[in-house]
Amino acid sequence: MAYSNKVIDHYENPRNVGSFAKDDPSVATGMVGAPACGDVMKLQIKVNEQGVIEDAKFKTYGCGSAIASSSLVTEWVKGKTLDEAQQIKNTDIAQELALPPVKIHCSILAEDAIKAAIADYKQKRGG
Amino acid sequence: MKLPIYLDYAATTPVDPRVAEKMMQFLTMDGQFGNPASRSHRFGWQAEEAVEIARSQIAELVNADPREIVFTSGATESNNLAIKGAAEFYHKKGKHLITVKTEHKAVLDTMRQLERDGFDVTYLDVEANGLVDLTKLEQAMRSDTTVISIMMVNNEIGVVQDVAAIGELCRSKGIIFHVDAAQATGKVAIDLQQLKVDLMSFSGHKTYGPKGIGALFVRRKPRIRLEAQTHGGGHERGMRSGTLATHQIVAMGEAFRLAKEEMAAEQQRITALRDRLWNGIKDIEQVFLNGDAKARVPNITNVSFNYVEGESLIMALKDIAVSSGSACTSASLEPSYVLRALGLSDELAHSSIRFSIGRFTTEEQIDHTIKIVHEAIAKLREMSPLWDMYKDGIDLNTVAWVAH
Numbered sequence: 001m002a003y004s005n006k007v008i009d010h011y012e013n014p015r016n017v018g019s020f021a022k023d024d025p026s027v028a029t030g031m032v033g034a035p036a037c038g039d040v041m042k043l044q045i046k047v048n049e050q051g052v053i054e055d056a057k058f059k060t061y062g063c064g065s066a067i068a069s070s071s072l073v074t075e076w077v078k079g080k081t082l083d084e085a086q087q088i089k090n091t092d093i094a095q096e097l098a099l100p101p102v103k104i105h106c107s108i109l110a111e112d113a114i115k116a117a118i119a120d121y122k123q124k125r126g127g
Numbered sequence: 128m129k130l131p132i133y134l135d136y137a138a139t140t141p142v143d144p145r146v147a148e149k150m151m152q153f154l155t156m157d158g159q160f161g162n163p164a165s166r167s168h169r170f171g172w173q174a175e176e177a178v179e180i181a182r183s184q185i186a187e188l189v190n191a192d193p194r195e196i197v198f199t200s201g202a203t204e205s206n207n208l209a210i211k212g213a214a215e216f217y218h219k220k221g222k223h224l225i226t227v228k229t230e231h232k233a234v235l236d237t238m239r240q241l242e243r244d245g246f247d248v249t250y251l252d253v254e255a256n257g258l259v260d261l262t263k264l265e266q267a268m269r270s271d272t273t274v275i276s277i278m279m280v281n282n283e284i285g286v287v288q289d290v291a292a293i294g295e296l297c298r299s300k301g302i303i304f305h306v307d308a309a310q311a312t313g314k315v316a317i318d319l320q321q322l323k324v325d326l327m328s329f330s331g332h333k334t335y336g337p338k339g340i341g342a343l344f345v346r347r348k349p350r351i352r353l354e355a356q357t358h359g360g361g362h363e364r365g366m367r368s369g370t371l372a373t374h375q376i377v378a379m380g381e382a383f384r385l386a387k388e389e390m391a392a393e394q395q396r397i398t399a400l401r402d403r404l405w406n407g408i409k410d411i412e413q414v415f416l417n418g419d420a421k422a423r424v425p426n427i428t429n430v431s432f433n434y435v436e437g438e439s440l441i442m443a444l445k446d447i448a449v450s451s452g453s454a455c456t457s458a459s460l461e462p463s464y465v466l467r468a469l470g471l472s473d474e475l476a477h478s479s480i481r482f483s484i485g486r487f488t489t490e491e492q493i494d495h496t497i498k499i500v501h502e503a504i505a506k507l508r509e510m511s512p513l514w515d516m517y518k519d520g521i522d523l524n525t526v527a528w529v530a531h
Contacts, residue, residue, distance in 0.1 A: 011442055033528070033529065035473050035513060035523060037473075040528070059511060059512040060512065061435070061511040061514075063439050063442075067439055116529075
């Protein structure tokens with residue numbers, strides 16, 4: 001599998017690996033994928049009172065492009081409002097990382113992870 | 128140490144330099160480049176003699192008669208010729224065939240083609256250790272079963288089937304027994320005077336010969352007949368037409384001669400390296416050896432590192448050339464069908480790495496591999512949400528996953 005330099009860079013130097021405390025009310029978690037499919041992404045966002053994502057962390061079980069996609073979105077969501085983060089498209093991720101066609105599902109998963117984290121945050125805040 | 132370290136000998140072996148040396152003598156004007164089928168001059172006679180020596184060398188490794196060896200382009204062609212050739216020749220006797228779910232695609236896909244041609248095929252399950260249960264095999268046999276194809280050494284997990292016992296069973300029922308032995312030559316002793324095997328496939332490039340050459344053993348007593356799949360000048364007693372590739376045949380002969388000569392010492396050395404590798408990694412938490420621990424060749428070690436995905440592991444092991452049972456190395460999302468057939472969970476199947484050791488592997492390379500594996504597993508588990516869940520005592524089977 002010939003990966004782009006950006007994928008390899010994110011894979012070798014992943015940004016924002018880790019977890020936030022689950023009981024922190026400003027933290028929301030999105031977990032998507034399944035072990036059976038070979039990838040599971042956990043994206044956590046820390047949202048301030050103004051609805052801006054201050055920080056993000058991820059943990060991913062998956063191939064190199066799944067790890068790179070999740071690493072990239074932790075960078076992208078930081079500083080964005082929830083509404084702005086909601087607009088991140090898998091095609092942007094795939095294009096940024098120059099993912100090969102068989103790896104497009106990794107970018108879809110990363111988009112899903114953002115949406116799942118935002119949904120979790122809204123649910124925590126009572127919709 | 129030169130990097131990357133090659134630990135994928137089950138995919139292909141480099142040509143032994145002694146073999147390459149021999150091969151080069153059969154190509155140019157200064158060498159013996161003649162067509163072995165040319166009967167009218169010494170160029171042809173010399174080439175024919177070289178081919179016949181190679182045929183004997185191959186026969187000697189497996190204790191067969193040279194007249195039982197048919198040259199092909201490789202084990203895939205041998206499997207096609209054996210299975211299609213026998214199924215078609217004996218189709219009036221019956222149209223039922225049996226094989227095993229963990230066979231190589233060259234056997235499975237050939238069977239699928241025969242199904243499209245009106246044959247009925249049983250794909251037997253294997254036990255959790257990768258071996259065929261003889262009772263289940265016997266139960267699958269029918270009065271119209273004509274051919275059974277079971278490999279000797281599995282290419283992914285290295286388990287060795289009990290070919291002797293399966294052969295006895297097939298012979299007692301009058302069923303033709305084909306064995307794909309591509310991964311077996313030079314690794315396990317094969318005695319075709321003893322084994323009740325009717326057809327056996329061989330490959331050049333799994334045993335330090337070149338790619339593009341293979342052979343099929345076709346038993347003479349009792350005589351097995353095949354419907355030819357390649358038609359033409361009637362080479363190889365009409366079973367496989369096409370000008371013989373003298374240089375490749377001579378090389379495969381030399382490779383098999385070396386395999387016979389050096390097998391005992393080589394297997395001892397490789398077993399020691401395998402033990403060194405396994406002892407170096409087996410104490411990592413949640414590491415599993417795939418396939419039977421005893422009935423196996425020493426050169427193949429298939430290991431699952433739980434909660435780490437195979438392709439990312441291969442990326443982390445970039446200084447080591449290995450292969451993975453993970454789906455992510457292919458276009459599909461399905462993990463290795465061989466590991467799934469053993470009943471492995473998806474996580475474990477996705478987390479597998481095949482290390483295959485060979486003639487040129489050194490202790491230093493194994494030690495470096497152990498070190499890199501430890502580092503890679505630590506790094507990826509640090510990143511793995513599944514590992515966290517395991518550490519938190521969460522049973523992954525109880526989680527409602529959002530499949531995609």
